Amino acid sequence: MAHGSQTSAPPEVPDVAQILRANRLALVRLMAVRLLIAGLLVAIPVVFSRMTGVNSFFAVLPIPAGVGVLILTVWRAVYGIRVFQCAKVLRHYPLEFHPRVIMKRAKWTKYGDVHQIRVTTRGQHGAPLMLAINAAGRRRWPEGAEEGAWLAGDLPFGGVLVVPGSNAMLFLKPADWDKTARKRAEAGEQRTARAQQAGLHLMTNRSWMMRIGK
Template structure:
């Protein structure tokens, strides 16, 4: 759906509590499925070994696979941190609609797909290139986000993008933290203090949220 100046004014911001609840449920489902797979692999190996009364090394392969799935699940717990950080941003910043989100590139990392995006702002030029990652752990690009999304945050520092109609939530950080340093320095005391409350004014946080890029 294309948005013009008339229907932009009538848009209703999504319910923040509902968005956070939906993303936490997605995270719980992902983790539950992975843990269930781990348990089933181990149980299959043990059961088969007892039924056949065999000590073959091949019967331990499902256990090895289960261990790898468990380790991967532990790595994915980083998404719990992402959802919590997004909740902090949504608490300190209001949601504002931006009519266009342009995806430039996409890359796979062990912690999730990371997208290079540009969030356009009506009447403004030079929007910084941002890195975006799904807060709850899904790897697919949210459908419909190119036609606009609800942004909470301050682009030189980072923020959260909520996709209309789906509750999908992307955490954003400047793609080049050093290049946007001047804009943060010129932001003023009020904007800087707000970013600090939301834990956005921190390069260490950039590395945690975008882990897998070697940041």
């Protein structure tokens, strides 16, 4: 899946190991902050009640909120599998530079913002519409991605997008799995086997985005 010739040299190839470390650390930090908030929401009313003897409804109101934050944090932690899925893809595919990434729209979900994008290749047409989600749980679209990004993968199956000059890493899957079925069928045994090794050969369950579906 090579990119076309370009009028200027692509940026320096990012260090894959460093990108993965940064995203794992970002995920851990995100979970740690949320767990801290949940702990404080539960602990402060308890300590306040014991110190003052006040046991009113409003004094304990933060406790359910803290429990809710804790549940959502554990729920979101399940999707840390995105980082490991990206690592698997990056073991089987090299990074290749694509000169332009078009972000069309973003959809908020409780699992993270899902971005609808096209990764264009110079000299080629018909790039499939893809869904992209940040591997480390961040919601914002990474700055500078529209000016080009590194891609590892095979678009009809999915892949990983790495934005130059940052540690942003997004996991990609075709927005319409059935619509890209013909391209996968025409991919040949070698490409299909590679996608299988990278864990890209199956459609992901849309609600989980990163979990294997059917």
